[in-house]
Amino acid sequence: MTTDGNNGAEARPVSASQVVMARQMMPSDTNPWGFVHGGTIMKMVDEAAGSAAIRHSRCRVATAAVDYMSFLHPVRVGDLVTVMASINDVGRTSMEVGVRVESEDMITGERSHTSSAYLVMVALDSEGSPQAIPPVIPETPEQRRRMAAAKIRRAQRKILEAKLKESGHALPASDLVPASRE
Numbered sequence: 001m002t003t004d005g006n007n008g009a010e011a012r013p014v015s016a017s018q019v020v021m022a023r024q025m026m027p028s029d030t031n032p033w034g035f036v037h038g039g040t041i042m043k044m045v046d047e048a049a050g051s052a053a054i055r056h057s058r059c060r061v062a063t064a065a066v067d068y069m070s071f072l073h074p075v076r077v078g079d080l081v082t083v084m085a086s087i088n089d090v091g092r093t094s095m096e097v098g099v100r101v102e103s104e105d106m107i108t109g110e111r112s113h114t115s116s117a118y119l120v121m122v123a124l125d126s127e128g129s130p131q132a133i134p135p136v137i138p139e140t141p142e143q144r145r146r147m148a149a150a151k152i153r154r155a156q157r158k159i160l161e162a163k164l165k166e167s168g169h170a171l172p173a174s175d176l177v178p179a180s181r182e
């Protein structure tokens with residue numbers, strides 16, 4: 001195992017923190033026509049991403065951003081929804097977590113890729129301040145491809161932030177400070 005500047009913490013492989021969660025969709029998850037609310041899927045995505053981030057960092061985490069989320073197919077009451085979360089890349093204190101959602105009609109066995117999402121989770125210390133985390137090691141060609149793509153998204157975020165700041169359209173810093181840390 002390798003180490004780097006992140007507190008000298010030992011790097012951890014992607015596979016050590018991957019998470020799979022599954023739940024059958026109930027009537028309380030749906031609209032009156034039997035289709036599952038997007039928010040139900042988003043909550044499962046956030047929970048799975050949070051669990052993967054905690055497993056990687058071994059500390060509490062906060063969702064800093066949902067960078068992207070697609071809804072490719074409707075999900076119906078009775079379907080089994082499976083959410084798979086994996087650390088794509090890490091910065092100093094933040095992690096990009098990639099999440100894939102699949103739904104299965106449990107009677108026919110037909111499976112669909114219903115959503116993909118990228119979330120940024122930040123590791124926090126006991127005071128609620130961002131905390132350095134271990135590097136992550138991609139072990140497969142797919143994991144290396146996801147890491148390269150995550151680095152591009154991170155660089156794009158920085159460019160967007162800088163452009164918004166320059167144009168005066170960035171949120172005032174006071175709007176970004178969470179109430180508990182004011």
Ligand SMILES: CC(C)(COP(=O)(O)OP(=O)(O)OC[C@H]1O[C@@H](n2cnc3c(N)ncnc32)[C@H](O)[C@@H]1OP(=O)(O)O)[C@@H](O)C(=O)NCCC(=O)NCCS
Pocket residue numbers: 062063064065090091092093094095120122129130157176178
């Ligand atoms: C996320 C949070 C801890 C970041 O705190 P902060 O003081 O802005 O921290 P920093 O500026 O030092 O940034 C820490 C890391 O988070 C990343 N980050 C912060 N805000 C981000 C955003 N909006 N999008 C992507 N990454 C972000 C930074 O790039 C940095 O990453 P790095 O250390 O890997 O380079 C803080 O904004 C927070 O507590 N937000 C509320 C989170 C929450 O309550 N989520 C649940 C919503 S109900």
